[in-house]
Amino acid sequence: MKGVLLVNLGSPDSPTAKDVKPYLDEFLMDERVIDVPLWLRNIIVRGIILRNRPKKSAEAYKKIWWEEGSPLVVISERFTEKVQSKTDIPIALGMRYGSITIKNALQELKNKGVDEVLLVPLYPHYAMSSFETVVVKTMEEKAAYFPDMKITTLPAFYKNPDYIKILSESIQRELKDFEYDHVLFSYHGIPERHIKKSDPTKFHCKIDGSCCSTNSVAHNTCYRHQCFKMTELVKKELALSEDKVSLSFQSRLPNDPWLKPYTDFEFERFPKEGKKKLAVITPAFVADCLETLEEIAMEGKSQFQEAGGNDYKHIPCLNDSDEWVGLMAKWIKDWQADETLPA
Numbered sequence: 001m002k003g004v005l006l007v008n009l010g011s012p013d014s015p016t017a018k019d020v021k022p023y024l025d026e027f028l029m030d031e032r033v034i035d036v037p038l039w040l041r042n043i044i045v046r047g048i049i050l051r052n053r054p055k056k057s058a059e060a061y062k063k064i065w066w067e068e069g070s071p072l073v074v075i076s077e078r079f080t081e082k083v084q085s086k087t088d089i090p091i092a093l094g095m096r097y098g099s100i101t102i103k104n105a106l107q108e109l110k111n112k113g114v115d116e117v118l119l120v121p122l123y124p125h126y127a128m129s130s131f132e133t134v135v136v137k138t139m140e141e142k143a144a145y146f147p148d149m150k151i152t153t154l155p156a157f158y159k160n161p162d163y164i165k166i167l168s169e170s171i172q173r174e175l176k177d178f179e180y181d182h183v184l185f186s187y188h189g190i191p192e193r194h195i196k197k198s199d200p201t202k203f204h205c206k207i208d209g210s211c212c213s214t215n216s217v218a219h220n221t222c223y224r225h226q227c228f229k230m231t232e233l234v235k236k237e238l239a240l241s242e243d244k245v246s247l248s249f250q251s252r253l254p255n256d257p258w259l260k261p262y263t264d265f266e267f268e269r270f271p272k273e274g275k276k277k278l279a280v281i282t283p284a285f286v287a288d289c290l291e292t293l294e295e296i297a298m299e300g301k302s303q304f305q306e307a308g309g310n311d312y313k314h315i316p317c318l319n320d321s322d323e324w325v326g327l328m329a330k331w332i333k334d335w336q337a338d339e340t341l342p343a
């Protein structure tokens with residue numbers, strides 16, 4: 001019997017330093033996130049980052065926490081329930097980090113008689129620190145506990161025409177009542193080094209833009225290319241003018257060069273260039289979370305306005321909207337019927 005495993009990143013159990021610390025430990029000790037040898041990762045994460053960050057992150061989580069829990073988790077649960085109501089095969093939700101585990105979700109599916117699973121990493125783009133680590137962890141759990149399960153992975157959907165359409169339509173609805181000078185597509189950042197590591201050809205990605213327009217198998221795993229491509233497709237779908245749209249990367253850690261331009265630098269730059277009414281979309285995320293609600297909707301607004309900006313709007317993620325639920329249900333039904341996966 002077929003079933004579906006949806007996986008997102010996960011959140012701490014509560015917005016306290018006590019719960020944020022083990023969550024960050026699991027997250028940052030992932031070799032696909034802080035990709036240095038174990039001994040060095042131990043020093044960086046446990047010796048340096050985890051000394052102060054849990055307290056600081058807990059304060060940020062407190063600002064966005066809902067009565068029902070972490071927005072990322074609550075939205076993902078609502079999404080799962082809604083998709084379940086539109087399909088007739090079991091759907092389970094797992095998180096890569098934290099207490100809602102991939103193992104338990106696979107067990108839930110197994111208990112319902114599922115032996116063929118469609119794994120859906122809830123990330124539109126491929127990055128070793130998001131999509132890849134979900135796939136690797138799921139395959140490790142399968143090998144250890146569910147060796148007879150067959151698992152198929154839904155590919156990154158950053159250029160899927162149906163996804164681009166519903167994303168564009170949701171942006172259009174939000175922009176209808178907002179007069180803007182500029183629309184910023186702010187994607188989660190990753191270290192530049194990760195782009196090179198994920199390049200199977202080992203020479204295609206230059207990280208200067210010169211490579212993105214030359215067709216290459218490297219694009220299948222190039223986060224930077226996929227962010228540029230998605231921006232282009234949405235821009236075209238909405239007929240946004242070239243000079244009113246740009247892209248940037250947010251949420252970096254203070255180490256190494258990360259993908260540029262940096263979102264916080266853009267917030268400072270725009271008002272100086274006369275761009276004082278800014279709309280920001282965060283299309284690396286399917287669900288609103290700490291990085292969109294606190295960093296962009298709250299902190300970003302302050303940074304932009306302190307730099308001289310006026311009107312500011314964060315456009316929500318697709319979350320559990322009918323359009324996104326409907327599209328996911330369609331992808332599941334297509335796979336259920338004849339193994340078709342979205343391109």
Ligand SMILES: C=CC1=C(C)c2cc3[nH]c(cc4nc(cc5[nH]c(cc1n2)c(C)c5CCC(=O)O)C(CCC(=O)O)=C4C)c(C)c3C=C
Pocket residue numbers: 009010011012024032033034053057070072123127129130188189190191251253284285288289290291
């Ligand atoms: C969109 C996909 C994501 C990628 C790629 C990604 C890479 C990445 N992230 C960190 C460090 C942190 N990210 C944090 C929060 C966070 N990250 C994503 C998504 C991606 N991260 C989400 C959805 C969230 C929010 C989770 C929530 O509970 O709402 C955090 C924790 C919060 C904080 O302390 O700021 C860290 C740390 C790295 C190092 C990285 C790639 C190397």
Ligand SMILES: [Fe+2]
Pocket residue numbers: 188251
């Ligand atoms: Fe992150």
